[in-house]
Amino acid sequence: MEELAFHQPVLLREAVEHLAVRPGGVCVDATVGEGGHTSSVLQASAPLGVVLGVDRDPRSLLRAQERLKEFGDRFIGIQGNYADAVQMVRSRGFNKVDGFLLDLGFSSRQVDAEGYGFSFQRDEPLDMRYDPMGQSMTAADIVNSHSEEELARLFFDYGEEPRARAAARAIVLGRPINTTGELAALVAQVIHLGRGRRVNPATRVFQALRIAVNDELTNVGSGLAAAIELLNEGGRLAVISYHSLEDRLVKNTLVDEATGCICPLELPVCVCEHQPTLRIINRRIIRPAVEEVAANPRSRSARMRVAERI
Numbered sequence: 001m002e003e004l005a006f007h008q009p010v011l012l013r014e015a016v017e018h019l020a021v022r023p024g025g026v027c028v029d030a031t032v033g034e035g036g037h038t039s040s041v042l043q044a045s046a047p048l049g050v051v052l053g054v055d056r057d058p059r060s061l062l063r064a065q066e067r068l069k070e071f072g073d074r075f076i077g078i079q080g081n082y083a084d085a086v087q088m089v090r091s092r093g094f095n096k097v098d099g100f101l102l103d104l105g106f107s108s109r110q111v112d113a114e115g116y117g118f119s120f121q122r123d124e125p126l127d128m129r130y131d132p133m134g135q136s137m138t139a140a141d142i143v144n145s146h147s148e149e150e151l152a153r154l155f156f157d158y159g160e161e162p163r164a165r166a167a168a169r170a171i172v173l174g175r176p177i178n179t180t181g182e183l184a185a186l187v188a189q190v191i192h193l194g195r196g197r198r199v200n201p202a203t204r205v206f207q208a209l210r211i212a213v214n215d216e217l218t219n220v221g222s223g224l225a226a227a228i229e230l231l232n233e234g235g236r237l238a239v240i241s242y243h244s245l246e247d248r249l250v251k252n253t254l255v256d257e258a259t260g261c262i263c264p265l266e267l268p269v270c271v272c273e274h275q276p277t278l279r280i281i282n283r284r285i286i287r288p289a290v291e292e293v294a295a296n297p298r299s300r301s302a303r304m305r306v307a308e309r310i
């Protein structure tokens with residue numbers, strides 16, 4: 001198998017700074033990936049700080065464990081879905097934590113390495129599962145079994161693809177589809193990008209399928225709830241997202257959690273008795289500096305939001 005460089009962590013300095021990591025602190029890196037952010041958090045929390053690093057993808061977690069060996073038992077690697085973070089963290093003996101990081105989506109390695117089926121850059125089985133042992137439904141199962149209507153909705157809702165109907169129709173007519181290359185070729189028949197656009201016509205369709213296969217938006221909601229439950233008063237939550245669907249969900253959740261009453265406006269009196277759980281730290285979204293985007297173009301769509309547990 002080819003040897004690829006480690007995923008380059010995005011907004012690294014900003015994330016560690018905003019997590020306000022202190023020596024001896026306990027943090028959850030809910031998307032440890034290849035351990036880029038975790039390595040810096042462990043350095044900032046030396047000599048006694050601990051990071052519980054979660055990843056759904058066992059292949060990434062193995063690489064993180066190998067890379068973070070020098071930190072000994074200050075790094076605790078956990079394979080699983082961050083939606084279950086409360087149970088994972090508590091079963092390791094930690095009731096509360098001081099920081100919680102979510103760096104959403106996939107890593108460059110997952111795009112570039114063989115076997116994931118996330119990318120139209122190589123022709124391989126249309127899989128897209130982070131955890132092939134723990135998840136049964138693949139992207140091929142979806143494209144080959146959903147109705148045209150269901151596919152169109154999926155591409156529209158999860159890909160914000162304006163030509164969702166045409167893509168769904170081309171797929172239904174071109175079935176069975178088994179590889180990333182076959183899917184990209186079918187989509188390219190009906191989605192044409194304007195001249196000068198560098199993105200592949202199948203980008204949004206692939207994004208939608210990845211979100212559906214891994215139930216990503218539901219997991220983000222559960223992951224944010226887990227963070228709120230686990231954080232100590234004054235503990236920080238940092239979330240880095242890469243597309244507008246994720247970012248909107250994160251923004252709305254943080255705004256709701258930072259608000260007292262969340263009753264509908266038409267109700268004359270409050271019936272929800274909602275208490276704020278978070279204080280938003282950055283009113284303005286944090287984006288990578290031009291230097292970072294130049295050095296790592298994949299960081300260009302990143303947006304970070306930070307809140308503090310109250």
Ligand SMILES: C[S@@+](CC[C@H](N)C(=O)[O-])C[C@H]1O[C@@H](n2cnc3c(N)ncnc32)[C@H](O)[C@@H]1O
Pocket residue numbers: 007008009010030031032033034035036037038054055056057060080081082083103104105106107130214219
């Ligand atoms: C952008 S990468 C994180 C990169 C990491 N910050 C680093 O510096 O290497 C996102 C990671 O989240 C993982 N992931 C996606 N959904 C997950 C979930 N529901 N639970 C746990 N990990 C998940 C992916 O497998 C991937 O490794």
